[in-house]
Amino acid sequence: MNISARNIFKGTITSIAKGAVNAEVTISLTSGAPIVSTVTIGAVERLGLKKGMEASAIIKASTIILGTDLHDAKVSARNILCGTITRLIDGPVSCEVDLEIGGGETLSAVITHGSAKNLGLAEGGHACAIFKASSVIIGVE
Template identity: 40%
Template sequence: MKVSARNVFNGTVASLQEGAVNAEVKVALGGGDQLTAIVTMDSAHSLELAPGKAVTALIKAPWVMLMTEHADIRLSARNCLTGTVKTVEMGAVNAEVTLTLAGGAEIYSVVTKEAVAELGLKPGTSATAVIKASNVILGVPA
């Protein structure tokens, strides 16, 4: 599968909680890392999602926000994945930041150069990737 999303994670459905309109899907990525996705019930049924099913989670890099110094902040975003900055690639306007998560997975974020400076992002810095569950797209093998 070739996709334009920078973040592609293979995992398995750890749990599925169905609601009237949406389903909450927790995806185990391995190494203890986990993503939460919100999909419509139609999508959950058409993808035949169930615990143990292999899935691919896609997240575009601009949908990944970064934060540091967050000890006393509570967010509504379901995915707050803490890691260490591996690389910062500066562009003319934006930068691509690569975080290595605790379980070994890498996640990419595209943020402004100003955000890199304000957050003090550089290799070795601790940072948290923040992703809304509705920005996690799930796919299954055809």
């Protein structure tokens, strides 16, 4: 199956914390960076998710928030991946930003032109991608 989401990260499930309705699943990338996803218990069972198995974390570029100075920031989003901006395509309405997050992985975000300008984003600059666990879809082979 091909999908339109451009952020597809393969990794290993390192933990599953089950609640009454949802589960928090952590997928560690080859770089060691964790991505946390919140899915239903039914999805965990239907996909046969288990600690140690390979899985993919899928994130739409439009669900990612970018920031540049997060040293003292406190946010509720579980996922924060920082890196270097490797490509920036700036348009009159939207801007596509590619961020090298380590381990040869690149994350893409689509934000407004105004936000990119306010943040002063430029190729070679530092930025952090922020996204909620509920924005992460899990895929398995």
